[in-house]
Amino acid sequence: MTDHNQTATGLHRRALLAGLAAAAPAAVLASVPALSAPAGAEGLLDPMFGLIEAHRKASRATAAASEERSRRQQILLDEGVGLHPFVTAIDDGGSPVVVYSHRQIDGCPTLSGQQRDRAHAGLDAALSRHLTVLGDIDNVVSDACDAANEHLDALLSTAPTSALGLRALLRYILADDDGPTCDDDLSCNDRLVTLLFSINGALDNIDADRQPGGMG
Helix, strand or coil, X not given: CHHHHHHHHHHHHHHHXXXXXXXCCHHHHHCCCCCCCCCCHHHHHCCHHHHHHHHHHHHHHHHHHHHHHHHHHHHHHHHCCCCCCCEEEECXXXXXXXXXXXXXXXXXXXXXXXXXXXXXXXXXXXXXXXXXXXXXXHHHHXXXXXXXXXXXXXXXXXXXXXXXXXXXXXXHHHHCCCXXXXXXXXXXXXXXXXXXXHHHHHHHHHHHHHCCCCCC
C-alpha cells in the first residue's frame, strides 16, 4: 500500500507541475522579468539570479558534452566498430562467430590457433580504435551531469528573497530551455517538494520585507 501511495503521489506531483507549465499563458510568461539580476538592492541581494546562471552554465556544459559523445559514437558506428568493440571470427566449420573479449576468443572451442590469433589481433584493433575515438568522454559527461545536479539542488533548495527572484525561478523552470524539466529533473529525489518549500519560503521572505521596518 505504501509503494502504491508513493507512486500515486509522484505521478500527481509530476502532473501538477507539468499542468502549470502547459497552462501558463505565453503573455504571462512574457511579462516575467529577464533572468539577469536587475539593478537595485532587491535584485543584487537575491541569490536566485546567481544560482540560475550557475545552473544554466552547468546545463549547457552537460548538453555540449552529451552532443560530443554522440558525435564520437556516430564515428564508431559509421566505421563499423560499434559501441561495444567486437570481431567476427570464422570457425573450423566456416560459420561466423562474433566475440567481444579475449577471454571469449580463448574459450571458443571451434576456433583453430590461427583463427584465434587473427581474432585477438582484430579485437585489439577494434578496442584501440574505440578508445582513440571516445577517449574519456564518458567521464566528461558523467562529471558534467554531477555538476549540473549539484547546481540544480542548490537552486531548488534556496528560497528567493524577492518577488523578482521568485518570478525568475518560476520562469526558468516553466519557460527556459536551460531550466530543469518537469518529467526528468524534478520527478526524482523529492525535488518538487523541495521546490514547493522554497516557493513557500520566498513568500515568507516577501511578506517579511513588506512589514514595517522591512526592505519592501
